[in-house]
Amino acid sequence: MEVKEKKVVSDQTIPYYLYTDPNVLKVEQEKIFAKSWxxxxxxxxxxxxxxxxxxxxxxxxxxxxxxxxxxxxxxxxxxxxxxxxxxxxxxxxxxxxxxxxxxxxxxxxxxxxxxxxxxxxxxxxxxxxxxxxxxxxxxxxxxxxxxxxxxxxxxxxYGDFFEELKRFEFLGELKKVRQKTRVIKANWKAFIDNYLECDHCPISHPALVATLDMNNYKIITCENYSIQGTAVKPNKQVGSVELDKAEMQGGRFYWLWPNLMVTIYPGPGNMSLIQMIPIDHETTLGVYTYFFRDENLTKEELDLIKFMEQVRDEDVELVELEQIGFRSRAFMKGVFSPTENGVVQFHDMIREVLEIEE
Ligand code: FES
Ligand SMILES: [Fe+2]
The missing domain is CATH 2.102.10.10 (Rieske [2Fe-2S] iron-sulphur domain)
Known part of the structure; x- marks a missing residue:
């Protein structure tokens, strides 16, 4: 991936009160959502x-x-x-x-x-x-x-993000074909944290790790966005897609500050977008939009949606459990592993915008 990398440094998460305090969301609406694309x-x-x-x-x-x-x-x-x-x-x-x-x-x-x-x-x-x-x-x-x-x-x-996206020549041919929403009982940032690392994938997404080559999984942090991706294991399929027919071999998972995620899976031209829109400080509307070439979906495309929804449900369960712990007095913050650089970037940006000093 030839993109401009921006290295990140912290080893501790933002404090957990940022996930549970209604006043924090008011500030975020002004300083983050009303000031970003x-x-x-x-x-x-x-x-x-x-x-x-x-x-x-x-x-x-x-x-x-x-x-x-x-x-x-x-x-x-x-x-x-x-x-x-x-x-x-x-x-x-x-x-x-x-x-x-x-x-x-x-x-x-x-x-x-x-x-x-x-x-x-x-x-x-x-x-x-x-x-x-x-x-x-x-x-x-x-x-x-x-x-x-x-x-x-x-x-x-977003740095060179839109240049990077040009590798998918089919994007201009796609149409919005499905949109689903889900109310998630967690702060909007918890889902972003979840999307930005794959340390949880071997435990929580068995179907995903059975498909992707996790030994070569990479997370690259760039200007106001990040990229995650790897190749698909040889002789594996995503949904029912046979990979010799795929337009690309590895999935790409992009995040754009603050709350947009763009996923492109191997297989026929596809893109799915996830947006996390805060309803209140502990409730978030997840908006999942699927794009394909035609409104009449093939079996392969329906299987891909099913695959994505399974991963989504697994993630929602995790962040709802995490929100329970954010409210607890047990811990005030958490720590990062060396492979959680995507979350580090997000937290550094949150600290800067909210002017959090620890
Ligand atoms: S015309 Fe009177 S409120 Fe719109
Ligand atoms: Fe996940």
Whole structure:
């Protein structure tokens, strides 16, 4: 893997109160989620002019829409008249956006179209009552928004990640075909910690280690992201994929600061995304999105989803048990093994942003 490596150093975890204190999550929403690029959707969801989807970023309602000029724009999904949430549906196609309260309408570029209760106010609709826009950028067919107006552009925020992703030539052909959510009874960081090391794999993921060559498993920390990967053992399959037909031989597991995980398994063009979105300080919404070439999945692809879901369930059980211990007075923090460098990087970033001194 030819990527720019960034070495990490600590040998102790962040303190456990960061996983159990509701005030910590409030600070994280401001300093982490409202200041980082957050994945919100795939380009295949905005194929036509007027296509839109709604989402939440750092607790804020957001709408992303493809305009009549083909431009993709994002706005706070909030009416400038009196704050009503504008679009209620998760996705759809509109020529014009309309608020359901007093009927203000907006063009797809966010400008005010009509304000019926202001029709006798001269020049009101040419005024500045527009939707409030949000930074939005697309790389590798993935759409991200950032609530921080002064954030670095997306591609520059993750070192050479989007260059690295170009090795998968099929990414532009993929479509979002399935999305599942799961409420996890653990702090969002516990799942990220879990994803960022594979010391637990031999104990907890028998099917995964039966398939992957764990002796050559590598974790490489890079600028604001990391890569894990290895080759598949000879004569093994992932799900029911025969590897001589696979487009790549080893799986790749990427993590992007702070809460996005991108997994590409060997086999026919595939990508799965995992996002960990905090519901509260001890509850997290896991959003699992699967991308394949076609909505009609083959048996191989269905088997791959089943395989990924088994690994996911094994991980959820672990982090829910970990959350019980985070609440205990038994220990205040934990230690890292030499092969947990991916978690070290994440914890160093958390310490820096939250200004934790120990
Ligand atoms: S709150 Fe939207 S039109 Fe009044
Ligand atoms: Fe795991």
């Amino acid at each position: 957050q994945f919100v959707g795939h380009i295949s969801q905005l194929a036509n002019q007027g296509d839109y989807f709604t989402c939440e970023v750092a607790g804020e309602p957001i709408i992303v829409v493809r305009g009549k000029d083909e431009e993709i724009r994002a706005f706070y999904n909030v009416c400038p008249h009196r704050a009503t949430k504008l679009e209620k549906k998760e996705e759809g196609n509109k020529k014009i956006l309309q608020c359901g309260y007093h009927g203000w309408t907006f063009n797809l570029d966010g400008s005010l179209h009509k304000a019926p209760n202001f029709k006798d106010v001269p020049n009101f609709c040419s005024g500045s009552a527009c939707l409030r826009s949000v930074r939005v950028e697309t790389e590798a067919s993935l759409i991200f928004v950032n609530l921080d107006e002064s954030a670095k552009p997306l591609a520059e925020s």
